[in-house]
Amino acid sequence: MFPRLRFGLVLTIERAHLDEIIAHAREDHPDEACGVVVGAAGSDRGSRVVRMINADRSPTFFRFDPAEQLRLYRAMDDADEEIVVVYHSHTATEAYPSRTDISYAAEPQAHYLLVSTRESGQQEGPVEVRSYRILDGVVTEEEVRVD
């Protein structure tokens, strides 16, 4: 069940974007935080982080608010952008996709980034950050390269 790191798969993410995602996860702890990094279509490089409302406001579930998600879609469509990273936090478990995460994963081009705040909560301290590709229910972990 433990995923193999497949050679060549990598998420390249800017330090400022990753810091923003971790800050979001800490702020919303113990609820799960969620959002995206969007970038030019086909570039596989994020240009901005968009925090999304967790409509479930839950420590164990997240769901993008459908109205906010549509606004995001419109903005991306107008700018010829796409979702490069879908991120969310786990607040009591490891940064590995849950069964629910896998069943919902429906952005074939996206990197699924998980942040676990279970160790430090809202405080400064260690956080676990891992990234995956999820295609047709198959999870493949990938390297996270920060630049």
Add this chain to the structure above:
Amino acid sequence: MPVEVRIPTILRTYTGGEKAVSGNGETLKQLIDDVESRHPGLKDRLVEGDGLRRFVNVYVNDEDVRFSGGLDAALSDDDVVVVLPAVAGG
């Protein structure tokens, strides 16, 4: 005039890669049946039993159809239907 249906990346395998297809129907249900006749397989990804699958969000002219009748939502000429995969998890 037909209704335009915007197709998300994950479902474009059913539309030959097209980002949008057109169809006809007075309700969302009729529209999906009409589109299914040319793009078989799509309906099963959108509909489960008598309702929409929880994995997808469907909007008619920017309104989430969960609040406007679901599959019975009424359609008019030149409406735009957007299908987005729900982004959710645990």
